Amino acid sequence: MVSERGLQVLRAIVQDYVATHEPVGSKSIVERHAFGVSAATIRNDMAQLEDEELIAAPHTSSGRVPTDKGYRVFVDHLADIRPLSPAQRSAITDFLGDPGDLDDLLARTVRVLSQLTGQVAIVQYPSFARANVTHVELVAIAPARMLIVLVTDTGRVSQRIAALTAPLEDEDLPALRARLAALIVGHSVREAADRVEAFRAAGTAEAVGVDAALLSLCHVVAEELDEFRQDRLLMAGAANLARRESDFRGSIYPLLEAIEEQVTLLRLMGEMVADTQGLAASIGRENDPWGLGEASVVTSDYETSGAVARVGVLGPTRMDYPSNLASARAVARYLSRLLDEDENRR
Incomplete structure (x- = not known):
């Protein structure tokens, strides 16, 4: 003792x-x-x-x-996490202010967190399985090519181009948009994906006109909705691993592979247990099951639309834990606030 x-x-x-x-x-x-x-x-x-x-x-x-x-x-046994300096808080506010969309906001998040900590910054996308599709837009960019824009209530916006089996008349575009909207808008991503799959299963190769175009669009929409449901990470600052290579007892290549593949880090972050403040740390040999025994990961929870995801940093075990935890917490809190404000505006 x-x-x-x-x-x-x-x-x-x-x-x-x-x-x-x-x-x-x-x-x-x-x-x-x-x-x-x-x-x-x-x-x-x-x-x-x-x-x-x-x-x-x-x-x-x-x-x-x-x-x-x-x-x-x-x-x-950390008594408390020391607050960031006014300059650090100002940097977060300035860097994350006025983002274009969720992808842009999360990309800015990892960049500013990497700059604050000098580590590899990681942000987990919130789970979109429970998100609702709020809008769909179609833009004809050629007689047989269509831009599909999907929007969810979590701020996720995607754009995909679909190739139609045959050219579509301009006057048919409103009907096509209305039928696709009726299929997916107002439903959760999971429900929308199921409805699209059911429509595709009932379709026939003999479909023509709007029916044929809708089947073509549903193939692309199904792929996009499936991607919405998958866990994703964004990272920044991988070069910091090379700069800190002397801090690692062994090779940094397993860390680089984990960053590239993402699955390992997603599993590790999913297993980490947060404290009452939403902070979590997985240190050194605790990461052996994921092949990352040379590294530590510290995270803070953030929230959007009732879903909880994590933002944090990965680096050597010889890291400034109080400072990194404070940075992750400050960024997570600001991220939650921005997402909440965006949801209220919608």
Whole structure:
């Protein structure tokens, strides 16, 4: 059982090691932190921390560095998450202000979070399975080519081009739009997808005119609605992994592969358990099941239309957890506020 002073010594070791990248000794702790005890007493506390496998000596007669278990205890005993500076908050407000649509907002989100933390920033798209299709628009761009625009009540906007089996007369366009709208508008993404599939299953190869055009459009709409239902991530700052390569004990290639494939990170983020503030951290060896034992991920929940998703950062275990958690929380809160305001306007 670690004493209260032992936890304070662990906190000092984590903070100093993150700041200096050098193993931390008892003498430097006495010099940098006002414990009011001798270096010998600090050495005894450090010995207890080492017995508990919270710190380790990377070299003989060197100082100590936190272990993955030590980082976990440090994060679990954070008294509070320090607020961002006014300049950091202003940067978030300026960077995320007046987005074009949800895709643009989330792209800005990961860029500003990567800049604030110097890590790889990740944002999970909210689940659109429960979103409702609120509008569909068709624009003829050629006699047999149609632009389909779909809009949901979560702010998702998609544009796809569909090729028709035969040219459509201009006077048939309003009827085609009305029939497609009747099929999907006002229904959830899941329900709309089911209705489109049922219509396609009932269609025939002999369909002509508006019926044939609607079947062609439904093929593209079905693909788009299916994509709406899939979990997605946006990321920024992958180059930061290369800049911090010395912070990793092994290769960074598994991390790069995880970033490229996304599925691994989606599964990991889905398993992370948030605290009462919506904050979560998965540290070092806790990520072994996903092949990411060299990294840590910290996230904060954000909300839109009743759905909860996550935004956070991925980086080495030697990261500034309080600062990264604070940045993720601040960005998540501002993101939730923007999405709520947008929903109220609709």
